[in-house]
Amino acid sequence: LGALPARAELAALLHGDGQHAEAVQLLQPIIDAPISPKWLGPYERVYGDSLIALSDPASRAKGFAVFAKMLSESRTRAQRLEAANRLANSPDPRQRLDAANVYVNAGEWGSADSTLTALDASLGTARQKHEVEIDYLRARIRLATDTNREAGRAALLAVAKSHSDTEAGRLALMYAARSYFSAGEGPREARKKEPAEAVKQRQT
Numbered sequence: 001l002g003a004l005p006a007r008a009e010l011a012a013l014l015h016g017d018g019q020h021a022e023a024v025q026l027l028q029p030i031i032d033a034p035i036s037p038k039w040l041g042p043y044e045r046v047y048g049d050s051l052i053a054l055s056d057p058a059s060r061a062k063g064f065a066v067f068a069k070m071l072s073e074s075r076t077r078a079q080r081l082e083a084a085n086r087l088a089n090s091p092d093p094r095q096r097l098d099a100a101n102v103y104v105n106a107g108e109w110g111s112a113d114s115t116l117t118a119l120d121a122s123l124g125t126a127r128q129k130h131e132v133e134i135d136y137l138r139a140r141i142r143l144a145t146d147t148n149r150e151a152g153r154a155a156l157l158a159v160a161k162s163h164s165d166t167e168a169g170r171l172a173l174m175y176a177a178r179s180y181f182s183a184g185e186g187p188r189e190a191r192k193k194e195p196a197e198a199v200k201q202r203q204t
Contacts, residue, residue: 004030008043011050020050024059045070045082052086064090071098077106088115093123097133104140112141135159136168143179153179 011026027047030040044066051063064087071083084102087095088111096119103112116134120127127134136159143152156176163169 004037005039008040008046012043012046015046015050015053018053020053023047023050024054048086052089057091061092064092064095068095068098071102081106081108084111088118091122093119093126093130097130097137100137101133104137107144109141109145112137116141132159132163132166132168136172139172140175143175149179149183 007026008030011023014020014026015023023046027043027050030037031044031047036044048063048066048070051059051066054060054063067083067086071080071087074080074083080102084099086099088099088103090096090099096115100112100115100119103109103115116137119130120134123130136156139152139155139159142155143149146152153176156172156179160169160173160176164173
């Protein structure tokens with residue numbers, strides 16, 4: 001191994017041994033280099049995990065930022081879920097919502113539900129700032145897991161109707177419409193009964 005890969009491998013060993021500060025110290029110059037080596041990927045995750053394992057908030061925020069970057073650059077389901085598994089524990093509501101969104105789109109309903117439940121508990125009165133997106137994600141989960149599909153569709157349509165000018169509102173409408181289309185149905189409130197006289201005329 002060359003000097004830098006050997007240094008990175010030592011950092012990984014130290015991280016595995018619980019020596020997170022030492023791992024960060026070894027990896028930081030490599031991570032901060034202007035050009036990232038092609039082999040850096042796994043060690044970047046070690047760097048992020050080591051930062052998160054430290055006690056000071058600034059280091060932890062920096063560690064979560066590593067996985068936020070990983071999520072933004074991810075190309076596979078596995079990469080997105082790996083990043084989401086870290087971000088679900090972030091103190092930043094935005095990062096936790098991003099994690100919940102990954103879980104929902106990946107069909108990981110249990111993880112999505114637990115992430116949103118923990119987020120709700122931590123937000124308190126600040127929930128209002130994120131309630132549209134939370135309600136949208138909750139409606140997606142309900143549509144997928146509730147035996148009464150109509151209840152999930154109704155929840156999505158409620159978000160779409162109340163927040164049509166937001167991305168969450170537009171997505172809610174799209175997923176509700178997709179669900180109706182897949183079932184060969186339309187919203188009950190949009191269905192109109194054919195007038196009795198018209199039926200009679202058509203039958204004669």
